[in-house]
Amino acid sequence: MTWQSLTGTAGAWSGIDWTARAADTASADPYLAWADATQFADLGGMPAGRVRIIIELEAYAPNGTAQSAKSFAEDLEGAHAAWKAWIQVSSLYRYPPADLEPTHFLTAVVTKQFFSELDTTLKGIVKRFELGMPVVPDDLSASAQLPNARTLAVDTGPAFGPASTVAGTNTGATQTVFLGVMDDGLAFAHERFRSTGTPSTTRIERFWNQDDAAGMPPSLHYGSELTKADIDALLARCTLAGQVEEDAVYAQAGYINVRKRWAHGTEVMDLAGGLRPNPLHAASLSQAEQAMRDALKKVRVLGVQFRTAGRTVRDTSGRWFAVHALDAMRYILRCADDLASGAAYCVVLNLSYGYMAGPHDGSSIIESAIDELIDRHHDLSVIVPAGNSNVLRCHASFTLATGASNDITWRALPDCATPGFMELWLPAGADASKVTVQVRTPSGDMSPVIEVNNIVAWQNGRDVACNVVYLDRVATGQRNMIMIALAPTITRQSSRIAASPGNWTVTLTNDTSNSLDIHAWIQRNETAYGFPIRGRQSRFEDPKYKRFVGGMHVRDFDDNNIDSWISRRSTLNSIATGSDTVVVGGYRRTDGTAAAYSSTGPSLRAGVRSGPDATAISEDSPVCAGVLGASTRSGSLVAMSGTSAAAPQVARVLVCAKVLGNAAAIAPHAMPPFTTRDWIRQQANKEDPAPGPGVPHQLGKCPGTAKPPVLPLPAHSWVALLPEVREGKGRFPSPRWKKRGVKL
Template sequence: MSIQNFLSNLDPRLQRMVLKNEQLEEEGLHTEAQKENLIPVIAKVTNIGKFQKITGVQKVTEITTAPDRSGQIVTAHIAANALPTVNKSPVVIQLQGAQPVKPLLKDTAREINLPSPQESSGNGGEGVIVGIVDHGCDFTYSSFRNTDGSTRLLALGIQEMMNDRTTSFQVYNSQQINKALGKPDPYKELQYPVDKYTHGTHVTDIAAGNGRNNKASGVATKADIIFVEPAYWDIPRGNLGNFGDSINFIEAVKFIFDQAGNRPCVVNISLGTNGGPHDGTTLVEQAFDGFVTDKPGRAIVIAASNSYADNIHTSGVVAQNGHIDLHWSIPTNDFTLNEVEIWYEGSDTFQIEVIDPQETTVCRVGLGELYHDGQIFASQEKSALNGDNVAMILCDVDREDMSTGKWTIRIHGSNVNNGKFHAWIERDNHTIGIQSIFAASRDNNYTIGSVSCGHKSIVVGSYDAKNLNTPISYFSSAGPTRDGRHKPEISAPGHGVLAAASLTGNGVTGMSGTSMAAPTVAGVVALILSEAKALGVNLDIDQIRTILERTARHNPPSQQGWDSRYGHGRVDAHAAVAAVRAMAEGRQPLPSAVTQEEKEALVRR
């Protein structure tokens, strides 16, 4: 197939959806449910009313105002054949396809230096809502219940996928949950089945479990809980790919903040993905920044990702008229969609050549061009997100002899002013963990998740609290962001963490990942917000982030300042709560760098 230009300036994921839709139409493979061909998108628009009236735009949901006040962020569903026209509308600032997102205590409580009830006014997160967006909440578990057996959950929200690929919320309030707890089969009563050892149950216990399992308590033991299960594993996939996930994701976060209203609230996100610009400009990250800047007393805590050792990132500098080869290895028997994204400066122009394992050139695409033959999709566009250029190569592996093996992506420097590029391989959906990798010239920096690069989120790395030296976890992803900002902000125990095991009543299981570190910090943020509420202090997101960063412990990391994996250091709950008291009492704010002696003196005051 020759290179096509008619879809230029459209997000590459949406380009592919238009082409896949046309291919299915031509081949007569659409099911009845697919004939509407509604594609879920995230958009930034100047006028929601005018956007809703554009032909082909349906099911618009207002999310938040962009943090720079440049427009409103919304989700919507757009007919595939209308996407190019909608993208060119003067009311559309940015139109972005969704990305897939997937899941990423005794030692924890000791290691993070939890304050005792006598050392704080906030009483274990009382008055604060801890929101969890994850998969599988065992609402019957002992540590999510009060001493009288009633639930600590204010709401359990379950996104349900409809036939047209839109979602609806099934919401159970505390009264409905309590009624179900009185039935012989509570799960059947709510029509909410739960698997054993679910990720979400474990994460919730770390953040807010109250210790009624007689094993160990989480961090914010008195906080209220809102749990939302997004429909990220219920997207109709088939031939149309993994769309809709991150749209459901931001709607889930919006649900929690809407439920919280003016109450202090921290949302934990232990989910992520690899692809994207890694500079905080995705509409998901802009939505997150908008949520937490909209009102004081709000925070979003995100796992840094577990990709440090996965060989999914590389970078380099292309010379004028030179080229660099990326060697992309797709394992045998990996018959999933594999994806590489390459991001580089908008002042440069590259040619991207795709060479198959038989060393035959499949295509060569320039800026504003795309190629699609049913198996390989390749395109280059100037991104509306940030003005940089992005090349995307997707391989639908369906023929073992043709598709698996070592592919070469040759980057040619056509017009080079800067030459720097970064490339990421998207996380694989394969159930047994087969992952394509860069076979050479790997760079394990810049591996934090693509939704973990926002300007206002709090991103958390993982270390091993069971080791006296508290070494960083081998899997814990590294910063900085592509635009050079310091992410992650902080680190917490995430290695072999014992917490709630669903369907056991009060049993525990061990899990490792930045998924376990993030809820520890979310729990500490709940303690900070609870202390502030009790002392009459309103904290904005910048103050919350500053408190965490300036009270972090630095041994390890040994240096003051920021480390690409530990962040500003290991979280210190005791010192963080003490810092809130210092603010409330009008004492001097913490300096930019604090010695261990100064922190100990602060805690003693």
């Protein structure tokens, strides 16, 4: 194994030298440079045809005319029709709702010729792009290839024609409220998403399954779509003696994503908009609870099944997310616009997903796209979780003095069958030409000094075990970033060499005239639930990092731990640092304390986000982990932990308030704006007032652990408001839980 420079070398698949591009060309995705350098070895091999990407366009074309996703897609059908040989864009972007016509973000399916056109034909048109990690067909188990799946998937994905030119407006209680849920494993036939009448009908208006049949190449309109009428017909065909045979529904739909007992998306959708069908239970509700239940019945649900995480299991980092998430949001917004038929409406989107690495300043391509949608749409709210990486030791933060070097240790775990990634981010305005990096392997092999605009690999012949990508501009953010990628530490292919497990040392040197605040994040490496475990989360290692309080409890705060460069601060989910999204943390119901894993702010964009906007219950008690929600089959419940369970509870509060007219004061484009973020913070403060004369402190302290004692389950007390960086302004009581039972 030797360190070799790949600078000046054309990519194995794209044919592009990513280090030799002019400064006025589109910013490239460093993950594509890594995939090119490794010949897509950890992604199932080089793509045979098209791949899916997300693009941000320049505001103005080279000829000075304003451009948008809509105008770009229209040109592909007109003046630039010849480009369709190497780039195609979905009708989602050609025919957007009226108020989204000026947007600049879109997705496309492209051949490798697209990348050679970036610096010529598309120069001044494309601002930046990211690769949606290729889907590997052989990751889908053979038993999952149902007879109907291929028939349903081919050419049945959503395609749209011209949209209405009338945009609905925010008019308060009279508007139609749409709830959009984008996730994995949405059990659309579950009783919580059906009416209580006979025959039972679905409450879901549209459902898009983004999965294609096994072996299908990337296509323009991918996956399959079910309308409310389609789902109702399936329910009717599969009803026997008044009972819906849900397995038969999914078999006939060719939908395999809910074959497991539990699915992330089913519980998320239940927490956001599910209803108990039992009329006797409904009769026992209080007047306020009944009003909330009645409001939920009026909410119109739209669902999207993300490209199955199991089929992208080689990409446990979540780098597939941006492409499919933007498509999902644009699909829901277009469907809502169509279903509203010109009447006033609003949309609340719950997005219980994310990853850990990124710029954490709101400048990532997907965060910028989400903020643009919220700013342009007349009434759109997007709810995201704070993240679960608070105690994972995946964030490093330190100040690098002028002329100094600093070492950080990255521990790669053995038996990890997926690649690992670390991103080192320089501060805005730093002179990257005077910041260098070196990498030392666990065996002591030191890389050369690596300067900006270089790619270096530790390799044996054609196999790359470590890859350092240091480009002058990256599409993943607006600051300079150094990406270090490790091959899996175990492989099942004799032709593929594994990276060494153990401590990898990264040395950063600052030769600028100013000290630099450096942040580094390790990307998530989590295998989807229900699939064989392949990824093992790597982490930073520092002997000075304090993991426990008094040797007993996990330490979930950084106070008095200033000697370590490993930080719990700024660990927010990488899609949770934008300006306009509502970010929700998690707390424990019995004593009001923050969940140890709930990620901490602030974002790195000064003054925009100090932490989550609010928090909701993600744990019932120390011994009852998680909160209960729907399993994939009616009549069963499963507990789910994490801020992914907290976010949809706040989405539920918001959609009910929208239906009841209690959130009518939200006016996203008013001056000054009173945004959904403002409203959520205000409501959380009402629910969780700071202790004072009227609300005394009810909990003491445990001298040995500095933790409050655990109360009996029926008791509920509040502690003082938590710091903003941990849990936002206040805590929402659950609208769903009473002790351990379902309330609504």
